[in-house]
Amino acid sequence: MALKSYKTRVGEIEVDDNEIIIFEEGIPGFEHLRKFVILTLEETYPIMWLLSLEDELVSLPIIEPKLIKVDYQFKFPEKIANTLGIENVDDAAVFAIMTIPHENPEDATVNLKAPLIVSKKTNKGIQYILDDENLSIKHNIRDEIIVSQHILEKQIKEVSKLSQNKKKYETKFGEIEIADSEIITFENGIPGFEYLKKFYIYFSKETFPIQWLLSLENPEISFPVIDPLLVRVDYAFELSKDIVEYLSIEKPEDVKIFTIMTIPHGDPDNITVNLKAPLVISKVNNKGIQIILENEKYHLKHNVKEEIKRSDEILKKQAPEKERGA
CATH class of the missing domain: 2.30.290.10 (BH3618-like)
Known part of the structure; x- marks a missing residue:
């Protein structure tokens, strides 16, 4: 692995080339930045961090949108899929940027209108604006989770009915x-x-x-x-x-x-x-x-x-120093 050190908002980290996500068009507000990495921290998961590798002051909290809005779904154009090298739905990772007020974290919001789409195959990314009037750039996370709970409760009741047979x-x-x-x-x-x-x-x-x-x-x-x-x-x-x-x-x-x-x-x-x-x-x-x-x-x-002992030796050789990735 070709590791290189980068200074970021969370300190100096080592990043392999194949972990770098390229936003060729940048991200609105940060169009001059192209190279990012997704950092997963145990203490903040499922909130992750999109860190700029070109400006150590830029970091964006992100989350998988379905964890906030359970019925979140969308389709992106074939042009976007071709640009990112996405052949099927499993090739894409989707994230939403969060806004977390320092003084009132309970008022945190999430941008479901403009998700980040990242190709797992090419490591190219783009922020795509959805043509859906039901989605906005500032969904209150607390409200969305309450709605999602109601949806899940309804689905659980349906599953319960089916499982009675x-x-x-x-x-x-x-x-x-x-x-x-x-x-x-x-x-x-x-x-x-x-x-x-x-x-x-x-x-x-x-x-x-x-x-x-x-x-x-x-x-x-x-x-x-x-x-x-x-x-x-x-x-x-x-x-x-x-x-x-x-x-x-x-x-x-x-x-x-x-x-x-x-x-x-x-x-x-x-x-x-x-x-x-x-x-x-x-x-x-x-x-x-x-x-x-x-x-x-x-x-x-x-x-x-004997097999478990052999596997432990393989894993020790492969173990990374830090847990990162989308």
Whole structure:
């Protein structure tokens, strides 16, 4: 990483070139400034800071607008998308500039009329003025949050109505009420249990991060499973086109990946995880499948303790000195 020191409103910070956001047209009121970085501070999050790297006195408090106005949404022209190098909605980060009066912070406002749009791919940014009469440059944050609470309360009631369509199932963890939308269907079963099709991922606070894949057709059958990245930080593989189509996957966020563990009774040092045959579950159609990876570095029994130690060493080498970024 090519780090360079910059003097900013919050002190001297080191910034890598790939963290710098370029506002080629500047920001209204600061048209002469082009280079900025977004700083995330634990003590002020979710409020972040847009810091100028050319004028150490310029810093703007920013926030994700949906945290203030839950129904905030807009579309920007294709011209803007092309300028910033945005191909789909996931390529864009959206922020709103806040105004926080020093004497009366309770009167803080947020500019929802002119959001900052930043491309995650090119690190180019622009402030775009929306043609929406319902949005202004000074929304009182306290008022907007109250409105958002009412909207969320209404949505929660609707979700509650939908979730009432539940059925009771006997499982290894006792009787559980499960909605149809929570059932995962393995149409091909799981090797060794091909006759079982309906499963459920059970979250247990007592065993987390280990979770449980429970059969809803045979209460005696359950598998301890885990997110493989919690065991092997660099675990990765690609799905075939057939699997992508079968699971109706359009983007990485559409799937959940689990791997099955083997937990010897009374021998925690020899817990293993099967990285050779992960479970791939679609969030889109709730279908699941166990696939066999051709990658020779993955096999059926990785020692969990050894993998976590290896991952810790990788993370120590990669750990940045300061937490920054949009």
